[in-house]
Amino acid sequence: MADGGHPPAGSPDHARFTAERTRRALGAICAEAGLDDSDAMLIKRTVNAVYRLPRAGAVVRIIGSAAMAHRVNKVVRVARWLAENHVPAVRLLPGVPAPVTAAGFLATVWADATPPGTPPGGPAPDTAELAGALRGLHTLAPPEPPLPCWDPLDDVRRRLSDAEALPGPDRRFLEKMTGRIAAALPTIRYALPRVVIHGDAHLANLVRAADGRALLCDFDATCLGPAEWDLIPVAVGRLRFGHDPQAHLDLARGYDFDVTTWDGFAVLRAVRELKLVTSVVPILGSSATVAAQFRVRMDSLRSGDTGVRWSPYR
Numbered sequence: 376m377a378d379g380g381h382p383p384a385g386s387p388d389h390a391r392f393t394a395e396r397t398r399r400a401l402g403a404i405c406a407e408a409g410l411d412d413s414d415a416m417l418i419k420r421t422v423n424a425v426y427r428l429p430r431a432g433a434v435v436r437i438i439g440s441a442a443m444a445h446r447v448n449k450v451v452r453v454a455r456w457l458a459e460n461h462v463p464a465v466r467l468l469p470g471v472p473a474p475v476t477a478a479g480f481l482a483t484v485w486a487d488a489t490p491p492g493t494p495p496g497g498p499a500p501d502t503a504e505l506a507g508a509l510r511g512l513h514t515l516a517p518p519e520p521p522l523p524c525w526d527p528l529d530d531v532r533r534r535l536s537d538a539e540a541l542p543g544p545d546r547r548f549l550e551k552m553t554g555r556i557a558a559a560l561p562t563i564r565y566a567l568p569r570v571v572i573h574g575d576a577h578l579a580n581l582v583r584a585a586d587g588r589a590l591l592c593d594f595d596a597t598c599l600g601p602a603e604w605d606l607i608p609v610a611v612g613r614l615r616f617g618h619d620p621q622a623h624l625d626l627a628r629g630y631d632f633d634v635t636t637w638d639g640f641a642v643l644r645a646v647r648e649l650k651l652v653t654s655v656v657p658i659l660g661s662s663a664t665v666a667a668q669f670r671v672r673m674d675s676l677r678s679g680d681t682g683v684r685w686s687p688y689r
Contacts, residue, residue: 390661391539391631397420398415404435404475405431406477406624410428410435411430414428418434421689422657423436426439427491429487429491438481442534443595443657446479454467454473463511464652465486466485467484489582496586496587498583501578505577505626506628509630517571522597525572525599530653531549534657535549537656539657540659543661549652552649553649562642566632567603569617570602572597574595574598574605575608577612580593603634606632607644609623610635612667615684654689665688665689668686
């Protein structure tokens with residue numbers, strides 16, 4: 376047993392979001408929504424499970440942590456608001472309940488913007504397009520009723536409360552780090568306005584549609600907050616994942632603001648890295664590959680080595 380009474384990460388005793396369980400959940404969700412899941416294709420299974428349904432022309436996104444289920448109604452509201460404002464973004468699948476609840480799981484169902492077999496709409500989206508998408512989003516008048524205000528550590532705390540097979544020493548380290556960052560956040564002096572922010576603005580959340588448009592997706596973290604936050608993920612992606620430096624430069628040029636030269640960058644980098652580590656703690660026992668990458672990230676935080684390269688969770 377690991378310290379704190381938990382089996383080690385990856386133990387089958389703590390496996391609530393395995394491939395088998397999520398596939399069964401997909402079947403129940405599709406039955407509830409009246410969708411054909413016989414040709415379902417897994418796109419991703421980390422903190423959420425995402426499946427493509429070619430026959431239904433749909434993408435199903437299953438929430439992986441009960442602690443994060445509170446966001447789903449906001450996601451639906453944001454998606455509808457973006458559609459009303461003709462913002463290039465993925466759309467909810469018409470005629471399907473939003474959200475869908477089945478077998479104890481919660482999911483949203485989206486129209487597939489890039490169905491298999493369709494001609495490619497162009498190359499993968501780039502950060503110049505991401506800059507344009509963010510500028511467009513940031514100029515919109517906020518919806519009514521108001522969106523939640525930015526609270527970047529709320530999801531960290533919720534996920535720690537719902538952790539699966541998280542060793543005691545890791546939990547204590549992450550809780551202390553959360554406290555230190557919380558104390559630093561009020562010292563930041565923002566240079567840009569508070570706007571509707573995407574909240575997790577990186578290239579994986581910009582998809583190329585079959586018609587060539589670059590569409591925003593994943594609205595879990597959308598809220599009212601500082602525009603700087605939407606420029607942080609690409610900057611941290613360069614530093615932690617070794618992404619092409621030109622990608623950050625293109626985003627900074629396209630948005631006309633280089634977040635890495637701003638004096639609040641160090642604190643928001645720490646926030647982003649903490650979120651990138653804790654995002655998977657509710658499913659640590661469900662995936663050995665996720666648990667292995669979590670250990671790489673945890674060890675780099677413990678050592679204070681900001682040069683350690685991370686890999687995506689898979």
